[in-house]
Amino acid sequence: MSTSWRFFxxxxxxxxxxxxxxxxxxxxxxxxxxxxxxxxxxxLRAPTDATQGDAYRIIFIHVPAAWMSMLLYVVMAFWAxxxxxxxxxxxxxxxxxIAPTGAMFTFLALWTGALWGKPTWGTWWxxxxxxxSELILLFLYAGFLSLVSAIDDxxxxxxxxxxxxxxxxxxxxxxxxxxxxxxxxxxxxxxxVAAAPKMASTMLTAMLLMTLAFWAYAFAxxxxxxxxxxxxxxxxxxxxxxSVRPPxxxxxxxxxx
Amino acid sequence: MSSTFVVLVARDLRxxxxxxxxxALPLAFFTVAVSLFPLGVGPEPQMLRQIxxxxxxxxxxxxxxxxxxxxxxxxxxxxxLEQMLLVPGGRxxxxxxxxxxxxxxxxxPLALAAPLxxxxxxxxxxxxxxxxxxxxxxxxxxxxxxGLGAALTLGLRSGAVLLILIIVPLCIPVLIFGAGxxxxxxxxxxxxxxxxxxxxxxxFTGLLAPVATAAALRIATE
Numbered sequence: 001m002s003t004s005w006r007f008f009x010x011x012x013x014x015x016x017x018x019x020x021x022x023x024x025x026x027x028x029x030x031x032x033x034x035x036x037x038x039x040x041x042x043x044l045r046a047p048t049d050a051t052q053g054d055a056y057r058i059i060f061i062h063v064p065a066a067w068m069s070m071l072l073y074v075v076m077a078f079w080a081x082x083x084x085x086x087x088x089x090x091x092x093x094x095x096x097x098i099a100p101t102g103a104m105f106t107f108l109a110l111w112t113g114a115l116w117g118k119p120t121w122g123t124w125w126x127x128x129x130x131x132x133s134e135l136i137l138l139f140l141y142a143g144f145l146s147l148v149s150a151i152d153d154x155x156x157x158x159x160x161x162x163x164x165x166x167x168x169x170x171x172x173x174x175x176x177x178x179x180x181x182x183x184x185x186x187x188x189x190x191x192x193v194a195a196a197p198k199m200a201s202t203m204l205t206a207m208l209l210m211t212l213a214f215w216a217y218a219f220a221x222x223x224x225x226x227x228x229x230x231x232x233x234x235x236x237x238x239x240x241x242x243s244v245r246p247p248x249x250x251x252x253x254x255x256x257x
Numbered sequence: 258m259s260s261t262f263v264v265l266v267a268r269d270l271r272x273x274x275x276x277x278x279x280x281a282l283p284l285a286f287f288t289v290a291v292s293l294f295p296l297g298v299g300p301e302p303q304m305l306r307q308i309x310x311x312x313x314x315x316x317x318x319x320x321x322x323x324x325x326x327x328x329x330x331x332x333x334x335x336x337x338l339e340q341m342l343l344v345p346g347g348r349x350x351x352x353x354x355x356x357x358x359x360x361x362x363x364x365x366p367l368a369l370a371a372p373l374x375x376x377x378x379x380x381x382x383x384x385x386x387x388x389x390x391x392x393x394x395x396x397x398x399x400x401x402x403x404g405l406g407a408a409l410t411l412g413l414r415s416g417a418v419l420l421i422l423i424i425v426p427l428c429i430p431v432l433i434f435g436a437g438x439x440x441x442x443x444x445x446x447x448x449x450x451x452x453x454x455x456x457x458x459x460x461f462t463g464l465l466a467p468v469a470t471a472a473a474l475r476i477a478t479e
Contacts, residue, residue, distance in 0.1 A: 143423035147409060164423060167405065167427065174458075179433065
């Protein structure tokens with residue numbers, strides 16, 4: 001009884017709000033430290049690539065961003081589905097809080113990919129299967145974000161968003177393979193992104209550190225955003241008003257009602 | 258369940274027959290959209306032949322997306338949607354009937370009219386057959402997915418643009434294999450693989466989209 005009580009206690013917005021508030025600075029610090037070490041290893045210690053020179057170093061931003069963009073979509077769909085199935089408000093709030101960060105990482109992956117493609121392939125963009133499906137992932141995030149923001153009633157917004165996220169995550173593999181086959185049919189891509197050379201262990205370490213840094217950053221930002229949504233939705237609840245106002249004993253005498 | 262389905266399809270077709278201009282709008286949009294491309298890219302027959310499958314397919318996709326916004330909207334505004342949802346026999350029959358009537362009113366006419374536009378683009382007879390076949394297989398998927406979008410965006414401000422934004426990414430596989438079938442015939446290859454994949458998409462969407470659409474209707478009308 002007591003274990004399940006402790007676990008589900010934080011599904012209540014009133015319990016989540018202070019816990020998340022306490023965790024956010026820690027995740028922020030972890031993200032900053034890991035990113036500093038990862039960037040140091042990646043930018044200064046990792047060997048220069050034999051064929052690409054120093055241009056490849058954007059990989060330390062690009063690959064972790066691409067991983068996070070895909071992971072966050074799955075996590076978002078998972079929490080949205082939990083929120084819908086079990087009527088858990090906090091899960092839906094977390095799903096909504098994840099979406100902008102996921103879209104940001106998707107955009108970052110596309111942008112750094114373009115910056116990387118220009119010096120190595122000689123073009124900002126190719127209609128390669130991976131690039132195209134990452135672009136479609138950005139559209140899926142945009143669809144989720146615009147659908148939930150277009151619906152005023154939060155309950156309906158959460159559920160409609162959950163349904164769209166589930167349908168989207170079922171479709172992601174179909175889209176990926178169809179784009180892949182489309183690409184081979186067209187024989188268009190002159191460069192294959194898939195041909196990754198074996199990399200030095202320093203590079204791998206730097207990339208993993210950057211991934212963990214992005215992961216901690218995602219936690220910090222998602223919790224911050226989720227706290228804001230929780231406060232906004234529970235603004236009439238006593239705990240929310242108490243948590244943003246000073247306690248009655250500390251307030252000036254004239255303020256007491 | 259089956260009687261609900263038949264009654265609803267017959268009702269939608271009868272309503273369309275009484276508003277013939279409204280029913281012809283998707284086809285008119287398709288005509289105008291397809292005719293814009295030669296004006297935009299130039300009249301060289303070689304180029305037109307090459308872009309024809311993609312142009313026809315993209316125009317068909319947009320025509321389906323624009324027309325599907327009205328699928329539930331008028332029934333919602335006059336209250337008949339809520340009455341329909343009270344009918345025993347399930348929402349699945351309702352959303353399936355809506356998707357089928359939408360396809361009969363837009364997808365099928367587009368598929369039948371497509372050869373005319375193929376001729377405008379100097380497409381070979383074999384590729385014309387492939388164009389019709391791929392549209393017949395692919396447009397039901399557009400109607401099913403569009404129905405899902407219409408249920409999700411029911412009664413929202415700027416629902417039409419929103420529907421296009423959320424549903425078009427899901428339609429990309431159909432576009433790829435639909436236009437790809439015609440391109441394969443043009444290139445002298447077999448299109449059987451494309452037809453099989455379109456058929457697989459149709460079965461998959463036909464099984465899952467009505468369930469999702471019924472859930473979306475429940476969310477929207479609760």
